Amino acid sequence: MSTKENAPNSRKRTKLLPAARLALTRERVLEAGISLADERGLGPLSMRLLADALGVKAMSLYNHVAHKEDLIDGMVDIIVGRITLPAAGGAWKSAMRQRAVSAREVFIHGSASATSKTFRIRFNASCNAE
Numbered sequence: 372m373s374t375k376e377n378a379p380n381s382r383k384r385t386k387l388l389p390a391a392r393l394a395l396t397r398e399r400v401l402e403a404g405i406s407l408a409d410e411r412g413l414g415p416l417s418m419r420l421l422a423d424a425l426g427v428k429a430m431s432l433y434n435h436v437a438h439k440e441d442l443i444d445g446m447v448d449i450i451v452g453r454i455t456l457p458a459a460g461g462a463w464k465s466a467m468r469q470r471a472v473s474a475r476e477v478f479i480h481g482s483a484s485a486t487s488k489t490f491r492i493r494f495n496a497s498c499n500a501e
Contacts, residue, residue, distance in 0.1 A: 395427055397435040401445040408446065418442070453477045 403425050408416050417501060422429040436442040455473040457466035461475065 395425065395431060395435065397445065398449075400425065400432055401442065401449050404442050407441045407447065412474045413443070450477060 400421070403422055404416065407424055408422060411420075416439075418432050419429045421442070422432055425432075432442075436445060449483065454477050457469040
């Protein structure tokens with residue numbers, strides 16, 4: 372073998388990502404935010420803390436959420452999306468009860484800390500908008 376064949380080719384360097392590292396997506400950022408808020412509350416939740424939990428730099432989060440308010444809005448959207456909607460065409464009283472029971476289950480099993488303050492803010496904002 373010649374030395375040319377044994378010499379490492381410095382032009383073909385590639386950065387290898389760890390196999391366990393997952394791609395950062397908006398949904399992954401929001402779900403991690405929900406987990407942190409459930410664990411620690413909304414007060415201590417920060418972009419830096421969230422980035423540390425995801426194993427990334429804080430600035431990389433801004434590719435997926437514009438700012439902390441956008442993060443919290445997205446978290447609330449996911450949590451509200453977990454509430455089961457009743458089938459259309461049923462009796463309205465039983466439909467409202469089903470929705471209330473589902474909402475209660477969603478909030479009892481976590482996510483209450485991420486939504487309590489935000490619902491109040493959004494509700495007040497929508498009332499004042501009229």
